[in-house]
Amino acid sequence: MENNFKDIQKLWQTQKSQEFDVTALMAGLKKTELKQRREIFLMLVITPLTIGFLFWSMPWRESRGIEVSLYIIAFAMIWVLGLAFRSKVVKNNSSERFNNEQYLTTQIKKLKARYVIARKHMYGYTFLLLLALNISYYIVLEPLTTIIRIGIHLALTVLVGGFMHWQMRRKVKKYDRELKPMIDQMEEMLSEKI
Amino acid sequence: MKNSKELEFENLYNIHKDKLFRLCLGFAKDSSVANDLFQEILIKIWNHLDSFRNESSISTWIYRIAYNTAITFSAKENKLANHAELPAEMELANPESTSLELEFQLRKLYEAINSLPETDRVIATLLLENNPYKTIAEVTGISENYVAVKINRIKSSLMKTLNPNGK
Numbered sequence: 001m002e003n004n005f006k007d008i009q010k011l012w013q014t015q016k017s018q019e020f021d022v023t024a025l026m027a028g029l030k031k032t033e034l035k036q037r038r039e040i041f042l043m044l045v046i047t048p049l050t051i052g053f054l055f056w057s058m059p060w061r062e063s064r065g066i067e068v069s070l071y072i073i074a075f076a077m078i079w080v081l082g083l084a085f086r087s088k089v090v091k092n093n094s095s096e097r098f099n100n101e102q103y104l105t106t107q108i109k110k111l112k113a114r115y116v117i118a119r120k121h122m123y124g125y126t127f128l129l130l131l132a133l134n135i136s137y138y139i140v141l142e143p144l145t146t147i148i149r150i151g152i153h154l155a156l157t158v159l160v161g162g163f164m165h166w167q168m169r170r171k172v173k174k175y176d177r178e179l180k181p182m183i184d185q186m187e188e189m190l191s192e193k194i
Numbered sequence: 195m196k197n198s199k200e201l202e203f204e205n206l207y208n209i210h211k212d213k214l215f216r217l218c219l220g221f222a223k224d225s226s227v228a229n230d231l232f233q234e235i236l237i238k239i240w241n242h243l244d245s246f247r248n249e250s251s252i253s254t255w256i257y258r259i260a261y262n263t264a265i266t267f268s269a270k271e272n273k274l275a276n277h278a279e280l281p282a283e284m285e286l287a288n289p290e291s292t293s294l295e296l297e298f299q300l301r302k303l304y305e306a307i308n309s310l311p312e313t314d315r316v317i318a319t320l321l322l323e324n325n326p327y328k329t330i331a332e333v334t335g336i337s338e339n340y341v342a343v344k345i346n347r348i349k350s351s352l353m354k355t356l357n358p359n360g361k
Contacts, residue, residue, distance in 0.1 A: 099335030
């Protein structure tokens with residue numbers, strides 16, 4: 001059997017790599033690195049700028065309610081930025097440090113975390129957004145009659161909540177199609193090792 | 195002028211390109227998919243090059259990146275088809291330097307490798323590159339003893355597929 005296997009090894013090693021333009025690849029990778037650095041910079045700049053703009057444009061000094069709603073929006077935006085930062089910017093997936101088993105475990109965990117973001121955290125974000133908007137509207141709509149105010153609050157909540165719910169359902173369905181088979185496959189690979 | 199990272203990357207590429215390409219063919223269903231996987235591995239090596247700390251040998255480090263990328267790639271590919279089948283027109287070797295007979299044998303070998311479960315494919319391809327059990331254990335994360343058990347099974351399975359008459 002050993003001799004035959006040595007022949008198989010020899011046969012295997014006759015295959016050579018196809019020619020690949022590694023210089024062009026490196027040039028492309030350097031461009032991508034630059035683009036990623038720009039994206040990170042924008043992500044880090046846009047959130048504080050938006051928060052700053054909201055505080056600058058809204059009369060938060062005149063109303064405690066608007067001040068509270070701006071704090072809630074700022075908190076929600078920073079929280080979402082943190083989530084995006086973790087999934088986008090922290091790209092080190094440790095493929096160079098982990099063996100197959102550790103790598104599969106971390107990849108499964110990472111993919112499942114995306115589900116948690118779409119299923120749970122985004123609802124938390126929606127709740128905070130609706131809370132902040134409703135507080136602001138409560139103050140801004142003060143001169144109107146009660147029935148109109150309730151109507152606007154309800155319409156706002158249903159529209160924003162419904163839109164966010166629809167977006168999240170789409171995301172989860174996409175994950176069901178794309179991520180779930182991968183998670184199942186990786187879990188199967190892990191169980192094969194045992 | 196090239197910087198030190200580019201020179202190091204080019205050097206690693208020249209040393210390991212054949213091994214990496216072969217492993218891609220062991221995990222891909224056709225040569226264009228193998229090329230995609232090959233490129234993905236090269237990108238990962240580039241991205242991680244700054245983090246190499248000599249804690250393991252450079253080849254183990256590259257193998258870890260390559261195989262971890264390959265198994266994730268394989269999981270993505272398996273979404274589309276559960277069983278890997280090599281198309282008849284798959285170009286396995288450089289046609290200028292390979293005889294038809296050799297190409298036929300290579301095709302059979304890749305079919306045999308592709309029919310193995312992913313973990314066994316990792317072990318088989320590492321073994322075909324003459325890697326010691328220790329390296330295989332380090333890359334896969336299973337004990338050397340279990341690697342030995344698996345290798346016996348893989349060898350029998352490959353021999354049976356490639357030489358069904360037992361000659």
